[in-house]
Amino acid sequence: MALNKPKIVILGAGYGGLMTVTRLTKQVGPNDADITLVNKHNYHYETTWMHEASAGTLHHDRCRYQIKDVINQSRVNFVQDTVKAIHIEERKVVLAGGELPYDYLVIGLGAVPETFGIKGLKEYAFPIANINTSRQLREHIELQFATYNTEAEKRPDRLTIVVGGxxxxxxxxxxxxANRVPELCKEYDIDRSLVRIVCVEAAPTVLPGFDPELVDYAVHYLEGKGIEFKIGTAVQECTPNGVTVGKKDEEPEQIQSQTVVWAAGVRGHPIVEEAGFENMRGRVKVNTDLRSPGHDNVFILGDSSLFINEETDRPYPPTAQIAMQQGETVAKNIGRLIKGGGQLEEFKPDIKGTVASLGEHDAVGVVYGRKLKGTPASIMKKVIDNRSLFMVGGIGLTLKKGKFKFF
Incomplete structure (x- = not known):
C-alpha cells in the first residue's frame, strides 16, 4: 500500500465538483490518493431548476438530492463545512471547523449574485441563488397575495412583481x-388583471446572444401571458418600496413593488478573489487544461473559471453543461498527474445546444444546430434535465428526481 498518498480536495458539490469526484473515483484507485469533497450543505441542488422553486411551480425538495447518494462513500471523505479561505502557498484550505491540507485542489464553489453596484439591490431585492433564497422568494410572493385582501386599503404594490434581467x-x-400567478389569483380570490409583472432589461434585447426568431417567440409568448417588458431600461436603484428604472437620457420611472427579483447576472465566489488568484469578477482565466496559471496543482471549474472561446475570443458562459464537461476533464488530468501519465488533456467544450423554458409546457432553444420552440423545445428541456441527473447518479437518481411529465 502506498504511503503518503496525494491528498485531493474538491471544494463545492455543484455540477462541476460532483462530476469531478464521481469520475475521479474511476480514474484513481483507493491506494493512489485520498479524496475529500467539501460542501456547505449535505445536498446538491439543481441550480438550473431554481427558477421553478422560486415561483412555486416545483417544490424545492424536488430540486435537491443527498450527496451521499451519488458518491462512493468508501472512496470519498465528505466534509460538510463552509470554506473560509484558500492559502495557495501553504497548500491548505481553511474551513469553519478546521483546516485541510492538499496536494491537488479543485475549486468549484459556484457563484454569487452580481449587483453591479446598484444601490439597494443587495438589501431589498430577492436573488434566485439557491434552495434557501428560492424558498424565501416563493413564500414572500404567496404572502403578498394572501395579505392583499386582508387590508382595508388595497395596495397594488403587493401584486406588482418586478424582475430585473x-x-x-x-x-x-x-x-x-406566468403559470403560477393565475393559480395564486384563484386561491386568494384576486382578479388576474390586478397583478402586474414587469421585466426590466438594460440590454437592447431579451435573451442577449440568442437566435432573434426564438427571442421574438419568447417575448410574444410571455406578453400574451401578461408580462410587461421594459427593454434597454436599467434598474437604477432599489428601495423597500420598489425600483427606479430608466433609459439613458430619459426621465427615471418609479415602479412601486413589494417584490423585486434580481436575475441579471452572477460573479465567481468571493473566496476565489480573496485567495489571490488573478481574476475578473471572481472568475479565473484558466489554462487549456483547466489549471490556474502559475499553480500547477490547482484546477478551477464552473462559475469560478473563465474559459475563452478561441473562435469568438469571448468567454464561454458558465453553464451547467460546461461545468459538467470540465469536471470530466479535471478528473482525467488529476488521474494522469498522480499516475505520471504524460501530457494533460485540453478542455474542449462540446456545446450540444441550449434551451430556455417558458413554463412547464413551452420553451425555445437550439439543439444540434436545429431551432426548437413550443412543445418540442419543452420536451427537449426535460430530456436535458434528466440527462444531467443520469450523468451524476445513474438511472436510480433519474427515476427518483427526473421530469417525466412531457405534455
Missing amino acids: AGFTGIEFLGEL
Whole structure:
C-alpha cells in the first residue's frame, strides 16, 4: 500500500465538483490518493431548476438530492463545512471547523449574485441563488397575495412583481410566474388583471446572444401571458418600496413593488478573489487544461473559471453543461498527474445546444444546430434535465428526481 498518498480536495458539490469526484473515483484507485469533497450543505441542488422553486411551480425538495447518494462513500471523505479561505502557498484550505491540507485542489464553489453596484439591490431585492433564497422568494410572493385582501386599503404594490434581467434565469422565472400567478389569483380570490409583472432589461434585447426568431417567440409568448417588458431600461436603484428604472437620457420611472427579483447576472465566489488568484469578477482565466496559471496543482471549474472561446475570443458562459464537461476533464488530468501519465488533456467544450423554458409546457432553444420552440423545445428541456441527473447518479437518481411529465 502506498504511503503518503496525494491528498485531493474538491471544494463545492455543484455540477462541476460532483462530476469531478464521481469520475475521479474511476480514474484513481483507493491506494493512489485520498479524496475529500467539501460542501456547505449535505445536498446538491439543481441550480438550473431554481427558477421553478422560486415561483412555486416545483417544490424545492424536488430540486435537491443527498450527496451521499451519488458518491462512493468508501472512496470519498465528505466534509460538510463552509470554506473560509484558500492559502495557495501553504497548500491548505481553511474551513469553519478546521483546516485541510492538499496536494491537488479543485475549486468549484459556484457563484454569487452580481449587483453591479446598484444601490439597494443587495438589501431589498430577492436573488434566485439557491434552495434557501428560492424558498424565501416563493413564500414572500404567496404572502403578498394572501395579505392583499386582508387590508382595508388595497395596495397594488403587493401584486406588482418586478424582475430585473431578461437573460436565461429571468426569462425562465417569468415563464414559471406566468403559470403560477393565475393559480395564486384563484386561491386568494384576486382578479388576474390586478397583478402586474414587469421585466426590466438594460440590454437592447431579451435573451442577449440568442437566435432573434426564438427571442421574438419568447417575448410574444410571455406578453400574451401578461408580462410587461421594459427593454434597454436599467434598474437604477432599489428601495423597500420598489425600483427606479430608466433609459439613458430619459426621465427615471418609479415602479412601486413589494417584490423585486434580481436575475441579471452572477460573479465567481468571493473566496476565489480573496485567495489571490488573478481574476475578473471572481472568475479565473484558466489554462487549456483547466489549471490556474502559475499553480500547477490547482484546477478551477464552473462559475469560478473563465474559459475563452478561441473562435469568438469571448468567454464561454458558465453553464451547467460546461461545468459538467470540465469536471470530466479535471478528473482525467488529476488521474494522469498522480499516475505520471504524460501530457494533460485540453478542455474542449462540446456545446450540444441550449434551451430556455417558458413554463412547464413551452420553451425555445437550439439543439444540434436545429431551432426548437413550443412543445418540442419543452420536451427537449426535460430530456436535458434528466440527462444531467443520469450523468451524476445513474438511472436510480433519474427515476427518483427526473421530469417525466412531457405534455
